[in-house]
Amino acid sequence: MKRFENKQTGILSSSDLKTPYGKVLYWAFFAILALVALIALIPGIWTIMTAFKDTQEIYSAFGFFPKDMSWGRMVSRVSESWNALQLGDSFINTIVMSLGSLAMHVVVCGFGGYVLSKLKPTGSKFIFVLVVWTMMMPSQIRMVPNYISWLHFPFAGDTDMGVNLLDTFWPMWLGAGADTFAVLLFKNAFDGLSDSYVEAAKLDGCSNYGVFFRIMLPLAMPVIIFQSINVLSGAWSDFFTPLLVLDKNAVVPLKIYRLQADTSVQMNTYFMALVFASIPPFIIFAVFQKQILGGINIGGVKG
Amino acid sequence: MKRRLRLRNNIDAWILMLPMVVILYLFVWRPTVMGTVWSFFNMKAYTVKDFCGLDNYIKVLSHTQFVPMLWNTVQYVLWSLVIGFFPPLFIAIMINEIVHFKGGFRVLIYIPAVIPGIAAMLMWYFMYYPDHTGLLNMILGKFGIEPYQWLNDPNFAILGIIIYSTWKGFAGTMLLYYASLQSVSVEIYEAAIIDGAGPFKRMWHVTRPAMEGLLLLNLVRQIISVFQIMEQPLAMTGGGPNGASTSLSYQLYQYGFNSGGKGTGQAMALGVIIFLILIVFTIFYFWLNRKVEDRY
Numbered sequence: 006m007k008r009f010e011n012k013q014t015g016i017l018s019s020s021d022l023k024t025p026y027g028k029v030l031y032w033a034f035f036a037i038l039a040l041v042a043l044i045a046l047i048p049g050i051w052t053i054m055t056a057f058k059d060t061q062e063i064y065s066a067f068g069f070f071p072k073d074m075s076w077g078r079m080v081s082r083v084s085e086s087w088n089a090l091q092l093g094d095s096f097i098n099t100i101v102m103s104l105g106s107l108a109m110h111v112v113v114c115g116f117g118g119y120v121l122s123k124l125k126p127t128g129s130k131f132i133f134v135l136v137v138w139t140m141m142m143p144s145q146i147r148m149v150p151n152y153i154s155w156l157h158f159p160f161a162g163d164t165d166m167g168v169n170l171l172d173t174f175w176p177m178w179l180g181a182g183a184d185t186f187a188v189l190l191f192k193n194a195f196d197g198l199s200d201s202y203v204e205a206a207k208l209d210g211c212s213n214y215g216v217f218f219r220i221m222l223p224l225a226m227p228v229i230i231f232q233s234i235n236v237l238s239g240a241w242s243d244f245f246t247p248l249l250v251l252d253k254n255a256v257v258p259l260k261i262y263r264l265q266a267d268t269s270v271q272m273n274t275y276f277m278a279l280v281f282a283s284i285p286p287f288i289i290f291a292v293f294q295k296q297i298l299g300g301i302n303i304g305g306v307k308g
Numbered sequence: 309m310k311r312r313l314r315l316r317n318n319i320d321a322w323i324l325m326l327p328m329v330v331i332l333y334l335f336v337w338r339p340t341v342m343g344t345v346w347s348f349f350n351m352k353a354y355t356v357k358d359f360c361g362l363d364n365y366i367k368v369l370s371h372t373q374f375v376p377m378l379w380n381t382v383q384y385v386l387w388s389l390v391i392g393f394f395p396p397l398f399i400a401i402m403i404n405e406i407v408h409f410k411g412g413f414r415v416l417i418y419i420p421a422v423i424p425g426i427a428a429m430l431m432w433y434f435m436y437y438p439d440h441t442g443l444l445n446m447i448l449g450k451f452g453i454e455p456y457q458w459l460n461d462p463n464f465a466i467l468g469i470i471i472y473s474t475w476k477g478f479a480g481t482m483l484l485y486y487a488s489l490q491s492v493s494v495e496i497y498e499a500a501i502i503d504g505a506g507p508f509k510r511m512w513h514v515t516r517p518a519m520e521g522l523l524l525l526n527l528v529r530q531i532i533s534v535f536q537i538m539e540q541p542l543a544m545t546g547g548g549p550n551g552a553s554t555s556l557s558y559q560l561y562q563y564g565f566n567s568g569g570k571g572t573g574q575a576m577a578l579g580v581i582i583f584l585i586l587i588v589f590t591i592f593y594f595w596l597n598r599k600v601e602d603r604y
Binding site for chain 2: 009012013014015016017018020021027030031034035037038039041042044045046047048049051052055063064067069112113114116117119120121124125126127128129132135136137139141142143144145146147148149150151152153154156159161162179180182183185188212213214217238241242244245249257258261262265272276279282283286287290294297298
């Protein structure tokens, strides 16, 4: 057990692990974690397994695994379901919506956080207090008024003027910018960068925008990447705003919510839809695993 | 010269900040004020009619289901604390102690958080399915037990939704605790060992004080966020059976978007009521946050 000797001392130390008591405790921890991992995985695995079953099999056999697990069968289930579900348009819609949300989020919250942190113009103190106070306010109070302003953007209330934003992605895009928590997160991230960078660059004749785009933005990249991942995966699971807003241009989360009531879709195909909907977030997770699992340090900041 | 420079800085800064101020004004600050004002007005679908005083509030509060819904919401919060509050902490502590397969556990345990919310809700909806096609009844069936109603049982619906939410959300909180655990210095643990403290004593006297602040903050945050639960009943139970899992926020959604335009005013009144209930916790949160930050 070489690995025990290098163990960092915590609740258990390497000397504890030489005693039977310590060993029992350690392997008990290990067993509990294995159990937790199993609980975390089973619903997903079951969904995948059910997606590969025959419809009759779902209603009669009640087994965990599909009977026929040959490669050819699996491929044909995937293509059958993809053709039956017609999710292609929704996938494109969701990609457009996510990327728009991402751009809006970074521009609005990132710029805002930077100004509140470093430039601090006259009046920024007041804005900062407003941001902090609205951060914890329940969003329910704004739900209906927001819907009303989507109907007559940018006016609130009953007018003939304004643009109707229903069935466009604008409500989601604008909503991605209206994130007070993210503003504070960016502000805290910029707070962590030294002011001397700004001063040095200014002495070299850099403009305010130059400082931001050429120096601060690259330095803040880890936070921006971390937030981008959050926004992208958030957009892939957002179904409530689309439920209020979208009709024809449905996004994937909305589509699978509606499919639940659609009796023409077979059970196994429906489970396959859940699998399809989960693939993009898993790709993001696979690519950015390090940032997601390690980047929480910067996520733990508060107002 | 200096004044001109400051002016220039101010203008540049406000230009960079303008998108944020405009968007927050349009979609956070204005609607918050409007929602409060309009909660005193008669609404016809989404147009404002005339002032009606406390009518909307009276309608909301005198709804025969108001008290049960409030109680449901409190039950959501209580169950989420009973089931979901400590597991992320203990899992974080255990992962911190493990040397075998540590990275693997972190990835596997995080998987529920990766699945898109709505897909996960519907997965669980089918796991709870009341006949033998649902996973849980399938497992019961293997032991020869009759299928259980799960979400169709009014006594279980809320608990079922909270079990799902805990499964979905614990990994995120766990990572937060895990990061904080790593900042507990090794020297203190070693000093505790020299003083003869066993593993559990070390956890109580070294780990606990280091984590207390964060735990308390998360407690308040969890109360605030679970109190607003809406999507889960919407997607998993439709507030049923018989309103047994209807939370205040879900009722607000019903008033606002599923009442044929008759309940819009009530929706905003209910929003204000939820706000008033939560403001107490919010103020407490900020006070606590300041205290915690002073300590570290």
